[in-house]
Amino acid sequence: MSVRQSLLAILDQGPCYGYQLRTEFDRRTGSTWPLNVGQIYNTLDRLARDGLVEKLEASDASPDATSQIYFRITDAGRSEVAGWLGSPVERTAATRDELAIKLAIAVTLPGVDIARVIQVQRAATLRNLQELTKTKNATGDPETSENLAWLLIVDSLIFQAEAEVRWLDHSEARLARAAATGHAAPLPLGTEIPKRGRPTKVVPA
Numbered sequence: 001m002s003v004r005q006s007l008l009a010i011l012d013q014g015p016c017y018g019y020q021l022r023t024e025f026d027r028r029t030g031s032t033w034p035l036n037v038g039q040i041y042n043t044l045d046r047l048a049r050d051g052l053v054e055k056l057e058a059s060d061a062s063p064d065a066t067s068q069i070y071f072r073i074t075d076a077g078r079s080e081v082a083g084w085l086g087s088p089v090e091r092t093a094a095t096r097d098e099l100a101i102k103l104a105i106a107v108t109l110p111g112v113d114i115a116r117v118i119q120v121q122r123a124a125t126l127r128n129l130q131e132l133t134k135t136k137n138a139t140g141d142p143e144t145s146e147n148l149a150w151l152l153i154v155d156s157l158i159f160q161a162e163a164e165v166r167w168l169d170h171s172e173a174r175l176a177r178a179a180a181t182g183h184a185a186p187l188p189l190g191t192e193i194p195k196r197g198r199p200t201k202v203v204p205a
Contacts, residue, residue, distance in 0.1 A: 017068035030150035052077035
């Protein structure tokens with residue numbers, strides 16, 4: 001998720017201060033990805049450094065503004081928002097998915113019940129899917145933009161959970177076939193000495 005572009009897009013609606021931005025971000029995403037104020041201000045400082053936002057005195061932001069430090073988007077910032085909204089999100093093939101890495105390592109280790117690992121994960125994912133579905137059903141029709149934004153995120157999380165269950169089923173079947181053909185043996189440590197690494201400390205005699 002791009003916090004940088006998200007905050008810029010909100011600032012395109014008008015000047016905001018840090019805590020206000022956090023509130024707006026939470027309101028527009030259903031608090032799915034909580035941000036702390038420190039993260040907000042660190043991002044704003046970088047945006048200001050890059051010329052995408054500028055700091056304002058409270059009186060310049062709004063006649064009713066408090067004594068907070070406000071930030072206003074610049075023309076360069078608006079161009080970045082337009083570019084972000086008009087381009088696809090790149091999903092690289094080499095994503096570091098923690099669950100995929102966990103299963104990949106587990107299947108190479110001796111004494112690991114990989115089927116049990118998958119069963120535990122599937123049960124947790126199904127519980128999550130049930131909670132998400134319950135939340136979606138309780139939300140009702142998207143009568144407001146705020147509700148609609150929240151439902152879009154919940155739908156995304158539901159589809160991800162459903163895909164994870166299908167992938168776990170597929171992985172379980174693949175591992176069962178590998179076990180039946182004797183291709184699921186543990187992977188021992190390699191015998192080849194790495195050419196690089198921390199040198200051995202020599203202890204004086």
